[in-house]
Amino acid sequence: MTLLALNPLVSPDPGLFIWSTVAFILLFFLLSKFAWKPIVQALDERERSIEDALVKAEMAKEEMAKLTSENELLLKQARIERDEILKQAKELKDQIVSDAKTAAQTEGAKMIEKARTEIENQKIAAMAEVKNQVATLSLQIAEKVLRSQFEDQNKQNELVTDLLKEVKLN
Amino acid sequence: MDLSHIFNSKKIVSIAFSAVFLACTIFTSVAQEPVKVEEPHVSRSEMNAPHEEKEEDISATILHHIADSHEWHFWGEGDHSVSIPLPVILWSDNGLVTFLSNKHGHNDHGTEIFEEDGQKLINYHGKFYYPNAAKNAEGAYVELDENSVPTNAKPLDISITKNVVSLFISIIVLLVVFISIAKAYRKREGKAPKGLQSVLEPIILFVRDDIAKPQLGYRYAAFMPYLLTVFFFVWLNNLMGLIPFFPGGANLTGNISVTMMLALCTFVLTTVNGNKNYWGHVFKPHVPWWLYPLMIPVEIIGLFTKPIALMIRLFANITAGHILILSLISLIFILKSVLVAGIAVPFVIFISVIELVVGFIQAFIFTILSALFIGMAVEEHAEH
Numbered sequence: 125m126t127l128l129a130l131n132p133l134v135s136p137d138p139g140l141f142i143w144s145t146v147a148f149i150l151l152f153f154l155l156s157k158f159a160w161k162p163i164v165q166a167l168d169e170r171e172r173s174i175e176d177a178l179v180k181a182e183m184a185k186e187e188m189a190k191l192t193s194e195n196e197l198l199l200k201q202a203r204i205e206r207d208e209i210l211k212q213a214k215e216l217k218d219q220i221v222s223d224a225k226t227a228a229q230t231e232g233a234k235m236i237e238k239a240r241t242e243i244e245n246q247k248i249a250a251m252a253e254v255k256n257q258v259a260t261l262s263l264q265i266a267e268k269v270l271r272s273q274f275e276d277q278n279k280q281n282e283l284v285t286d287l288l289k290e291v292k293l294n
Numbered sequence: 295m296d297l298s299h300i301f302n303s304k305k306i307v308s309i310a311f312s313a314v315f316l317a318c319t320i321f322t323s324v325a326q327e328p329v330k331v332e333e334p335h336v337s338r339s340e341m342n343a344p345h346e347e348k349e350e351d352i353s354a355t356i357l358h359h360i361a362d363s364h365e366w367h368f369w370g371e372g373d374h375s376v377s378i379p380l381p382v383i384l385w386s387d388n389g390l391v392t393f394l395s396n397k398h399g400h401n402d403h404g405t406e407i408f409e410e411d412g413q414k415l416i417n418y419h420g421k422f423y424y425p426n427a428a429k430n431a432e433g434a435y436v437e438l439d440e441n442s443v444p445t446n447a448k449p450l451d452i453s454i455t456k457n458v459v460s461l462f463i464s465i466i467v468l469l470v471v472f473i474s475i476a477k478a479y480r481k482r483e484g485k486a487p488k489g490l491q492s493v494l495e496p497i498i499l500f501v502r503d504d505i506a507k508p509q510l511g512y513r514y515a516a517f518m519p520y521l522l523t524v525f526f527f528v529w530l531n532n533l534m535g536l537i538p539f540f541p542g543g544a545n546l547t548g549n550i551s552v553t554m555m556l557a558l559c560t561f562v563l564t565t566v567n568g569n570k571n572y573w574g575h576v577f578k579p580h581v582p583w584w585l586y587p588l589m590i591p592v593e594i595i596g597l598f599t600k601p602i603a604l605m606i607r608l609f610a611n612i613t614a615g616h617i618l619i620l621s622l623i624s625l626i627f628i629l630k631s632v633l634v635a636g637i638a639v640p641f642v643i644f645i646s647v648i649e650l651v652v653g654f655i656q657a658f659i660f661t662i663l664s665a666l667f668i669g670m671a672v673e674e675h676a677e678h
Contacts, residue, residue, distance in 0.1 A: 133550065133613060137362060139383075139452040140551040144461055148555060151465045151527065156519035159472035163498060164518055166479035173484055 352628060356620040360545045360613060363420060363456045364395035368540070378540075380459060384422055386449035388413045395453075404434035404444075413449070423448045457552070460544030464530050472526070501525050501661065509665035513672055517665065520563060524556060525661040532612060532653030536646060547656075548612035550605065557605035560664040564600075568671040600667050604660060611656050615649040 274280055366378040379396035391411045398408040404418035407425045416425045416435050423446040425435035436444040471490065478491045487495045506514035506521050531552075534542040546552050576593040579586070622642045626634045 133357065133361070134609075136551040136554050137549070138450060138551075140362060140455065140457050140461075140549060141555055142452055143454075143458045144546075144552045144555045145558075147458075147461050147465050148523075148527065148559065151468060152520065152523045154469055155472055155523050159469075159476040160519040160522050162476040163472070163479050164502070164515070166483065167495070167499065167502075170484055 352624045356617055356624065359620055360548060360616045361420070362549065364453055366456050366459065366540060380454050380456065382422070382451075382453040384413070384415070384449040384451055384453070386413045386415075387424075391415075391449065403432070404436045405429070405432075407435060415449075418444055418446075421448065422451060457544050457546050457549055460531070460534060460541065460546050461552070463541045464527065464534055464546070468526055468530060497525075498522065505658070505662045505665050509662065509669040510672070511669070517563070517668055520559070521661050521665055524559070524664060525657050528556070528608065528660050529654060529657035532657060533650070535612060535616065536649055536653065545612065545616055547608055548616055550609045553605045553609040556608070556660065557601040560604060560667060561598075561601035563664075564667045564671045565597075567668060569674075571673060571675065572671045600663075604663055608656055608660050611652060615645070615652055618645055619649065 364380055364382055366380060368376045368378075370376050377396075379394045382391075382393055382395050384391040388411060391413050393410050398410075398417065399406070402417045402420050404416045404423070404425075407414050407416055409415070414425055415422050418434060418436050421444075423436060423444055426437055426446060427435075429435055430437060436446050439445050471494070475491050475494060478488065482488065482491075486492075501522055502514070502518060505525070506518055510517055528547055531547040535545045535548060537543055576597065577590060579589045579593055581589050619642055622638050622645065625638045626632065
């Protein structure tokens with residue numbers, strides 16, 4: 125006690141001790157109830173909500189990435205499909221064109237053939253006509269000649285002689 | 295420990311700058327104050343060896359500045375001083391005695407007996423005693439022991455002293471600030487902090503994440519209110535002690551009664567929350583049985599040295615800071631040259647800025663050690 129009594133600084137003062145104890149305990153209870161509880165709760169809650177938000181954001185990001193990759197895949201498939209379709213279309217077109225060409229050629233050939241046959245027929249018919257015509261004309265000419273020949277007796281004789289001569293020659 | 299978010303904050307930097315400014319204004323005002331204090335001492339000291347007496351006066355002045363008082367002194371000396379008288383409450387032999395401290399003048403040499411509520415009292419160096427029947431050699435009604443401490447009986451002094459007023463002011467400030475912040479949290483639920491809330495939130499988080507959680511683990515939540523209360527109480531009072539004029543300058547956390555009360559709170563919490571493990575560690579330490587007679591007393595003493603160290607650390611650090619600042623200022627009066635101020639004042643400003651840091655660090659240390667002691671008491675498995 126003499127050591128403590130040496131300096132008033134290190135000797136506790138009962139009055140201040142009592143007041144500070146009462147005041148501090150009061151402060152502790154008031155702050156605990158009206159300040160620390162809501163503050164700590166609010167901080168915890170906010171931290172939790174931030175964490176939740178971050179987790180959700182991360183999830184959304186993953187989802188997004190997944191969707192993007194899916195989209196890309198779809199796009200790729202679509203592109204392949206489109207190429208396929210285009211290729212098929214081209215083939216089809218080529219085939220149609222070539223088919224058309226072949227058909228046109230055969231048809232053309234056929235038509236030419238037909239035309240040729242027709243021309244041949246027409247030619248034959250025309251020839252026959254010409255022959256008939258010529259025969260008729262010849263007969264008519266022969267008739268006229270004969271008629272004019274037979275009007276004169278001399279001439280008939282001459283002819284007969286001629287004919288006979290010819291026979292003799294044979 | 296991650297403190298960077300505190301030290302990097304622009305707000306903290308600006309607070310530090312304003313603190314430096316405040317320190318400048320503070321110490322110009324403090325520097326003027328002791329001039330008036332000096333005069334009566336000089337006239338008194340002429341009888342004795344003047345030089346020695348002078349130095350004693352300065353240490354007395356310094357001790358007076360950091361000690362408790364029944365009035366809140368502003369300036370002036372004796373009957374010309376300007377101060378707020380504070381109520382004196384004494385539990386004496388005749389029951390409760392109350393009066394304002396200026397009612398019976400400013401005589402604190404114990405040479406005048408006054409009577410209040412039928413109780414005869416004297417004021418000796420700011421403390422109230424029952425008077426002796428006869429005067430001593432100096433004309434005071436006291437009997438001094440070899441350390442110049444009166445041996446007179448005295449009533450229980452539960453006055454509202456300067457420290458008690460400062461205590462109340464700090465408590466009102468803490469209540470107003472934190473209850474308003476709590477309201478802000480309730481009103482702006484889930485939103486970002488704003489204003490005062492955003493200034494104090496990093497510090498609350500600092501107490502939680504850097505003090506409570508590392509020491510207490512998952513049990514931290516139960517002790518958060520105590521740790522936060524202690525931290526802000528100590529910090530605010532450390533800072534208020536650095537302001538030399540009203541409402542600061544009371545040196546509350548540099549008073550051993552207050553640090554004793556705080557250490558006792560930690561001690562009570564440790565003792566009440568101590569689990570089987572903790573007491574087992576004290577009474578059945580992990581040493582060979584024949585060391586028990588040595589170890590058990592050591593462990594029991596250890597229970598008490600921890601809070602005592604807490605008490606003395608805070609008290610000594612804060613008081614030392616105050617004494618250092620006052621001593622540097624007193625250099626001007628010891629060397630009797632105003633030119634000394636050119637060196638002393640920058641030094642005082644430097645030390646004051648350090649004291650601002652010390653104020654925070656001591657609050658932090660007190661809180662983290664409290665958390666550590668509580669943590670040791672509630673730990674499930676002792677790792678030894």
